[in-house]
Amino acid sequence: MSSLAWIDFDEAERQRAQRIMALFQERESRDELGLGSIRDSIADHLFPGTSTIQTRLRYMLFVPWLYQSLEQRGGTPSQLKAEARTLEVRLVEALKNGGEIRGIIGREAGVKxxxxxxxxxxxxxxxWGIRLFPGSIESYFTGLLRRRTRHTQDEAVTSAEAISSQRLWAKALPPAPPKLLDSTTFHLTNDEAGFIVDRLISEQPNSLLTHLAQYRIEAECDYIWEHPQRSDFPGKAQNLVKQADRFSAVMHGASLLYNLQLSELREHDGWVSFYQQRIADWADGINHKNIQDWAPDDFWKTVEHPAHNIRPATRRFVVQWLEQVALGAGRISASASARSLVKERERRLKSSQSRFSNRAVRDRWTGASGADRLSFRWSQAKSHLRDLAYAG
Structure with a gap:
């Protein structure tokens, strides 16, 4: 029996709430029309373990290194948590001392x-299977106290059993570099990069991220469907990327129409002209054959993910928007039915906080919200792949 009794039934909800709060701080990621469950389902298939607030790949090692350093210390869970915070703040300064400029979490905030x-x-x-126990950060510190208490009281536990029960991190985790908290960088060693790739192969063997990481493939493109080696992707990944491209392209029009209508309500001529032009450009770029060939039932099966629940109302909205686009993308900005579809969708989602219904909320709008194409965390995945490619 494990010496750690992980009891944290609300961990999934806690993490989901954190993701939602993060989105509200990233203007380009705002989910005004309730497409987040589809976006995240696709992203978690393609690039599992990533998030929009990740920066550099070596944090996947920094965190376990810092936490490992606490595992032999005494103290209450709250004391250990405070020590962990101190270490993470010190890491900020160590990265600065190492000459890093971009990607440091807390570079400006420091101790705050x-x-x-x-x-x-x-x-x-x-x-990615680097962390082996299932609990939250809070339960991690509680578990450390329970583990120490149990092994102090239970002398019958053999050395082998103790080692097995204490396994909190992957066995092959590379050792922390000396003087980590004095000066360090985001540069991965070959051993560190190999460990991360091995973890991906073991835990996420079918993801596109693993395929790209395994062969150290990196590319400078804005979207994954623009990748120069797309034709070499595994079959399932190629199909998912195709579906992601089509979904992103089609639903981008709904986001633009949302922003156009708010610009009109704000009576801001510059914003209105800007979004009218963006919608015209979007309409010109729509591949009508892709729309005709799009089978929604196949799409839902492809993007289905156990961690995300795509509600019936969300599916209906996507299908109804697709029908509007099929009638003619060029007429979307003037279409009363398309405008009403977008407006009513936002009203149902936000109720009294709808920008269409609540003028005070609308007046705080700054002219852009969810106005870019969905990219399914390719930016974060691309950064991680670049770090792997330059390891050594």
């Missing part, structure tokens, strides 16, 4: 840092 790297990477560490 609110979102620690551990909270940003915790779910990813579990998804």
């Amino acid at each position: 840092l609110q979102r620690l790297p551990s909270s940003v990477y915790w779910a990813g560490l579990g998804a």
